[in-house]
Amino acid sequence: MNPLCSRCDKVVYPTEKVNCLDKYWHKGCFSCEVCKMTLNMKNYKGFDKKPYCSQHYPKTSFTIVADTPENLRLKQQSKMQSQVLYKEEFEKSKGKGFSVVADTPEMQRVKKLQDQISNIKYHEEFEKSRMGGDGSPTDAFTSPGFQQPAHSPSYNYDPQPVRSAAAPPPPSSGGKCYRAVYDYAAADEDEVSFADGDLIVDVQQIDEGWMFGRVERTGKQGMLPSNYVQPI
Incomplete structure (x- = not known):
């Protein structure tokens, strides 16, 4: 016995039968639920066992939780519990090999002074490495074994712009x-x-x-x- 079409409820014969989404359809009845465009097995999208085209496929949306007084209370309670746990972990970590130093203005001034001293020492070491023991520069380009490379001929490169002709559109057929x-x-x-x-x-x-x-x-x-x- 031949099944009935899920769209028109008429008998579907084997020559025109489409078996999809656990249902049977005529080829002409297998269309989008919104725009009624005829679909095939390559371009359809199923949702709730109904065919849709790519343009009208239902979009899923996220559930938004209302910011009720009860939710606000639970949120505040969770925040307080997190702060309590943080303080407990902080107290346990005291005296285990490190100390917390407050970032006071005095500590910021000392840190800045140390950075300046480190920068000065770096420049002094750099200048010493550039000078020899007698104060003369040790640049590799001034050593006796250095030879100036021979002058290479220069080439003038004058690229010409390339014009690409766009392909002409196909002739109109009067449609x-x-x-x-x-x-x-x-x-x-x-x-x-x-x-x-x-x-x-x-x-x-x-x-x-x-x-x-x-x-x-x-x-x-x-x-x-x-x-x-x-x-x-």
């Missing part, structure tokens, strides 16, 4: 002109992708749900759903 009202990503090789607002030219109607046309922005042509565009 109708439409404008996209949704973004669409191609699911098969014979389909074409476009963005909201793109101009679709040379459009030819194929059946009730699909058309053939060329995207003027990209120059690519192929199959496209008819309910994603509107005539101009």
Whole structure:
């Protein structure tokens, strides 16, 4: 016995049967729950055992917890418990090999003075390393064994700008002109992708749900759903 279609409740024969989402459908009835665009096994998205297109697939949302007085009380209690635990750990760690020094203005002044002394010593050691024992510079470029490299010929490089000619658009076949009202990503090789607002030219109607046309922005042509565009 042949099953019934989940969309129209009519008998589905094997030649036109689509088995998906634990249900049976006619090929023409397997469409998006919102825009009724005809889908296939490659471009459908299932939610709650219902087919959707990528544009109208239900978006999941996060649950927001209300900031009620009870929640505020629990939050304050958790914060107090954390502070108590921190103080307990701090008291236990006292006297175990390290001490906490307060960052007072006096300690900041001493730290700054130590940094200045370290910087002066660094420059003194650096200058000593650059001078020899007799006070003469020890730069490798002034040593007797150093030879100035021979002068290499210079080359003038004058690159010329390269002009790339854009490929001419395919000739118009006298079809109708439409404008996209949704973004669409191609699911098969014979389909074409476009963005909201793109101009679709040379459009030819194929059946009730699909058309053939060329995207003027990209120059690519192929199959496209008819309910994603509107005539101009």
